[in-house]
Structures are given as C-alpha cells and as structure tokens.
Amino acid sequence: MNCMSDCDMLLKQVFLTSFAVDDVVLYLDTHPLDKDALNYYYYVADLREKAVEAYQEQCGPLMNDGVMDENCWTWLQDPWPWEGVCG
C-alpha cells in the first residue's frame, strides 16, 4: 500500500507542523512582542503550509478550500472514513 503509506506520512507531517504552530500561538498570546517567538511561528507556519500543499497534491484536499482541480469537485472523491483508505 504505497499510496496509503505516502498519504499517511504526509498527513503525519501536517500533524507535526500543526501542533508546533498551535503551541507557539499559545505562547504568543501572552508574549505578543517576543521576536524569537514570532520568528519561530513564521518558520513552522511555512512548514505546515508546505506539508499541507504536498498532501493535497498527492492525496486530495484536506479542507474544502484545498480543491485544486478546476474541472471536478474532488472533495467528494476522497475515501470517507467509513469507506476504507485505498482508493
């Protein structure tokens, strides 16, 4: 299941970067002027954006605004959780 493992790995990257973004955002809420924290936020936010883009290109949209196909609403084509993972 190469397709599944690739999507799982890409999705895991999305999870990792998203967690880092969430944690630094909590810190910035109480330290809005901290330059180091701000720099780290932009760094992990960029990583997350790239991870999401990589996942959406190969495995389909993560959110409905991630649909890239201009001819088809691919949001419906992904396997739903109760439909298995191998398309």
Place this chain on the structure above:
Amino acid sequence: MDCYAKQGYPDGFNRNGTSYPWEPAMDLDMTMGPGTVIRPDMPIGSGPARTMNPVPAPIPMSRQDLSAGPCPWTPVKRPCCTVVDSATENCPKKTPGNQACVKPERCSEMPSCVMPAKCPEKPSCVMPARCPEKPSCVMPARCPEKPSCVMPARCPEKPSCVMPARCPEKPSCVMPARCPEKPSCVMPARCPEKPSCVMPARCPEKPSYVMPARCPEKPSCVMPARCPEKPSCVMPARCPEKPSCVMPARCPEKPSCVMPARCPEKPSCVMPARCLEKPSCVMPARCPEKPSCVMPARCPEKPSCVMPARCPEKPSCVMPARCPEKPSCVMPARCPEKPSCVMPARCPEKPTCVMPAKCQEPSFTSPAMCPCWSPAPNVCPNNWIPTPAVDAAAECIDKYPIGMAYVPWQTWQQVYSVDTALGMGTIFPDLYKPFTMGGCR
C-alpha cells in the same frame, strides 16, 4: 294668602270687628305693637304681638277654619291613590285597596322633578327614586342642598351601607361614592360581596383603568390597590403614564422611602426600585433587615448576576463586587471603560500596593518580577540539572507576600524539534512535565 300675610293691616288687623280663628290658638294679641317685623313689605306694627292676658282657651285643630289654606302647623294631607285623579297622576301600582302605596310627590318648584318617596315604615328614610324607563333601576337620591350632586343609593337591606352610584352613561360602571364632608374627595367604592373590602375607584375617562384609592388622611397620597385574592397584599400603584409599569409601594412608616416592588411571579423576590430621574436605572433594593445596607441591584438580563453596588458618596464609582463565598474577599473591579480589562486587585494589607494583573493591552507594563529570578537555560528533559538561577528564584520567593498564588513568567527558550515536539506534548522543554507514579518532576 298665608297666615302671616294676614297680620297687621294698616288700618288695624280686625276685619269686621272679629279676630281670626288662629289668633287665639297662637296666643297672639295683635292689638299691641310694634314687634319684630316679619315681612319688610308690611308696615310697622305688623310683627308678632305679645301674649294676651288672660290666655284664651286653645281651639282644637279639627275646628279650625282651613278655608284660607294650609298653615304652617297644619300637616300636609296626602291623598290616597284611590282619590287621585287617574287622568293626571296615574299610579303604576294603582289598586283599589292599596292604601299603603305612596307615590312620590312632585316638587312645587319643579313639577317634573320627582322627589324621593318616603318609606312608610321610616318616614325619615329617603327611598331612592325609580327610573321612569326602568322601574327596577334604583336611581340615586338627589342631595337636597345640591340637586346636581348625586347621592349614593342606600342598600335596602342595610340602610347604613352606602352603595356606589351608577354612572348615567354606563349603568354597569360603578362610580365611587362621594364623601359627605368633602364632596370633592372620591371615596373608594365598597365591594358588594365584602363591604369591608375597599375597591379602587374607577377613572371617569377610562372605566377599565383602576385608580388607586386615596388615603383618607392624605388625599394626595396614593394608596396601593388591594389584591382581590389577598386583601392583605398591597399591590403597587400603577403609573398613570404607563399603566403596565409597576410603581414601587410606599413604606407606611416612611412615606418618602420608596420600597421595592414585589415581583408578581415570586412575591418573596424583591425587585429593585426604579430611579425617579432615570427610570431605566435600576436602584439597588434595600435590605429589609438592614435598611442601611444597600443590596446590590439585579441585572435585568441576568437576574442571577449581582451587579456591584454603587458608592453612596460617588455614584459613578463602581464598588467591587463581593465574592458570594467569601464576603470579606473583594473581587477585582471592572474597568468602566474596558469591561474586559480586569483591574488589578488591591492588597488587603496595603491598599496602595497594586498586585500584578493581567492586561490585554500590549502597552501595559509587565507586572513586577523578582530581580533574582532569571529564565532557566535549555533543559534536557531526561537530565534535569538545577541551575543557580532556579535556586536563586527559590530564595527570592521569601520576599513575596504570603497568601497569594504566583505563576512564574515564561520566557522564550530553545524549543524541541518539530519531529519530537508532538511526542513530548509541548515545544518547550520547561513545560515537559510527564506524570510519574509517586510524584512529579
């Protein structure tokens, strides 16, 4: 001509040498004079004379000559129904043997005016007149002094009970009785079922509007209406401008004190009184046990929310709310300009000391920190090494006032890598606090 007009002719009072029949009965000696002039248009000497001597024997009334007309001492003889001419005065209850039927007599000055009939059993009792259109309708008696004044009808069962007068336009409308001493005073009507119950007066313009009863001692004082279900319950008066608005009741001991109105759903719930100047402003209610204690007002949107009390000296100053669990604890006040901003709490020992507070404004000065405390360096989660800075912080803790909780201020440090942060549960090594059995690191 009445008997007085016969007194004292200019050429003497005797006519043809004979005295009038009533003169001996009145013991009058009309030969003497002058006396008090009874009538100004009569010549002097026509007044009452002195008593005759010797006093003649009185003449019985039955033998007196009544051809000259009724005299003051002669009782008015009322004709019976059967003797009255049926063409002119037709009695609706005319029966041949109905001697007891008393028809109302006509007023000599106003024949169209029907004088109240006299009760055959109690001549002094004025019976209410009957309406010509509706004989069953009892018309209120007319006041002899002021014919325009409608006297309240008497209850046939209890003559002493004053029945409310009926409105001529709306017979079903009960008009309040008039006070006999002060006709301008509107007396509350009596409830027909419970005479002791004072019914509120009806507004003449709006019969459906219940006017509050007037206090007999202070007519200007508006008495609250009585609740029909609970007479002992004093209902708040209605605002004349807004009948739906419940006005606070007056304290019976201190009329100037405005008592909070009672909630109609929960009588035990004290509703805050309304401010006279600003009806939209909710005044704090008075505590019934401690009138000097100002109870916090209730928020109209959230009745369970206790609004901070107002300082009596500075109404604009919002006093901090009291903690319901610890009344001695003063909860931080809210900034009037920024309700979301929590103003620093005041130290109970040193009111001038401002404890560090949270503020959303970035320009707000960070709270004070202990000069001995410094951020810890990068700490390995597996090999925690105490640093002098951490030890120094423990020593500086003695300088902080007791009885307060402190949260050390976090500073930026070297964070975990992205691959390991999720597994650690945090990106900050200082916040890596795994739970271990028997204690925490």
